[in-house]
Amino acid sequence: MPYVNIKITDEGVTSEQKQALIKGSTQLLVDVLNKKPATTFVVIEEVNTDNWGIGFDQVTKLRQIDNK
Amino acid sequence: MPYVNIKITDEGVTSEQKQALIKGSTQLLVDVLNKKPATTFVVIEEVNTDNWGIGFDQVTKLRQIDNK
Amino acid sequence: MPYVNIKITDEGVTSEQKQALIKGSTQLLVDVLNKKPATTFVVIEEVNTDNWGIGFDQVTKLRQIDNK
Amino acid sequence: MPYVNIKITDEGVTSEQKQALIKGSTQLLVDVLNKKPATTFVVIEEVNTDNWGIGFDQVTKLRQIDNK
Amino acid sequence: MPYVNIKITDEGVTSEQKQALIKGSTQLLVDVLNKKPATTFVVIEEVNTDNWGIGFDQVTKLRQIDNK
Amino acid sequence: MPYVNIKITDEGVTSEQKQALIKGSTQLLVDVLNKKPATTFVVIEEVNTDNWGIGFDQVTKLRQIDNK
Numbered sequence: 001m002p003y004v005n006i007k008i009t010d011e012g013v014t015s016e017q018k019q020a021l022i023k024g025s026t027q028l029l030v031d032v033l034n035k036k037p038a039t040t041f042v043v044i045e046e047v048n049t050d051n052w053g054i055g056f057d058q059v060t061k062l063r064q065i066d067n068k
Numbered sequence: 069m070p071y072v073n074i075k076i077t078d079e080g081v082t083s084e085q086k087q088a089l090i091k092g093s094t095q096l097l098v099d100v101l102n103k104k105p106a107t108t109f110v111v112i113e114e115v116n117t118d119n120w121g122i123g124f125d126q127v128t129k130l131r132q133i134d135n136k
Numbered sequence: 137m138p139y140v141n142i143k144i145t146d147e148g149v150t151s152e153q154k155q156a157l158i159k160g161s162t163q164l165l166v167d168v169l170n171k172k173p174a175t176t177f178v179v180i181e182e183v184n185t186d187n188w189g190i191g192f193d194q195v196t197k198l199r200q201i202d203n204k
Numbered sequence: 205m206p207y208v209n210i211k212i213t214d215e216g217v218t219s220e221q222k223q224a225l226i227k228g229s230t231q232l233l234v235d236v237l238n239k240k241p242a243t244t245f246v247v248i249e250e251v252n253t254d255n256w257g258i259g260f261d262q263v264t265k266l267r268q269i270d271n272k
Numbered sequence: 273m274p275y276v277n278i279k280i281t282d283e284g285v286t287s288e289q290k291q292a293l294i295k296g297s298t299q300l301l302v303d304v305l306n307k308k309p310a311t312t313f314v315v316i317e318e319v320n321t322d323n324w325g326i327g328f329d330q331v332t333k334l335r336q337i338d339n340k
Numbered sequence: 341m342p343y344v345n346i347k348i349t350d351e352g353v354t355s356e357q358k359q360a361l362i363k364g365s366t367q368l369l370v371d372v373l374n375k376k377p378a379t380t381f382v383v384i385e386e387v388n389t390d391n392w393g394i395g396f397d398q399v400t401k402l403r404q405i406d407n408k
């Protein structure tokens with residue numbers, strides 16, 4: 001009965017990538033803990049880069065520095 | 069001082085249904101644990117069906133199978 | 137496929153009360169949104185009163201004031 | 205390695221205010237627990253006032269009463 | 273900068289299994305979204321079977337039925 | 341009506357430090373967004389170092405390396 005919550009920044013994640021995250025997380029729970037896929041939930045939350053901070057700064061700002 | 073977080077898929081939930089979830093959850097905490105409504109929070113999060121997985125698959129795909 | 141997370145203070149909640157919260161939350165999702173109980177998760181988290189704050193103070197301190 | 209999640213209603217929070225929340229939360233973890241900013245995450249989630257309940261009611265309704 | 277939260281029941285999960293969940297989740301984020309491991313957090317939360325409900329019942333009760 | 345959730349490793353955090361986190365977080369919401377302390381919740385969750393991963397490894401292991 002596992003519940004997996006994945007929070008990532010909303011930077012153009014495709015539906016195929018989301019499907020890959022769901023499949024991979026579920027398989028991991030099966031492999032490591034023998035959990036049943038039918039009752040394994042995976043919920044992906046996409047967070048705006050303005051709303052995610054690390055090292056005092058918004059990710060929005062960090063991306064601008066990366067791109068310079 | 070309870071905090072209730074309800075995550076559901078974003079499939080046309082109306083404001084009235086949200087109000088019913090808030091009212092019902094709060095009443096449940098009052099009935100079972102005698103909590104004060106004034107400090108009972110209910111937060112509903114609606115998740116895109118692409119972002120919710122169960123049994124290896126996105127809910128989007130499961131809905132397509134259901135409708136066939 | 138709902139996921140309900142209930143956070144409450146760890147002040148002697150009994151197993152029967154937890155069962156009542158699980159039953160009531162699940163029934164609420166059935167009644168309001170016609171969700172399937174078989175894929176409705178309810179997770180209760182009990183939080184130490186030292187770790188829960190409201191109005192600047194720990195609940196531990198608020199309980200001491202209540203009991204005076 | 206702290207993770208701070210701030211949930212607030214989505215009532216016109218500006219990017220500057222989000223930056224202030226990120227900066228302030230990170231500094232708090234540095235001051236109180238000597239945590240490293242480079243591995244301190246702050247994630248802000250903005251919730252629609254229809255989806256947040258307190259005292260049995262949606263915040264949307266409470267705001268209407270406040271404004272009367 | 274992903275944050276992965278895995279909630280599972282507290283049924284004797286070993287430190288090695290936790291390590292495997294952390295490694296596997298982090299690798300998944302690298303493989304699918306090219307995220308940096310150095311800023312990928314995985315937090316595992318173990319929940320008492322009395323506190324986890326599915327299909328109206330506590331997992332504690334479901335386990336007793338499974339073992340009959 | 342903000343809700344702040346702080347997850348940290350369970351490495352001897354004192355009640356006074358928890359109080360400082362609660363006070364500081366609440367004050368931050370007052371200062372930045374003019375929120376009311378009476379309806380500002382702060383919930384601190386302490387996570388075992390075996391259950392927290394970063395950069396593929398458990399924090400338990402990282403602490404052993406730090407101490408060498």
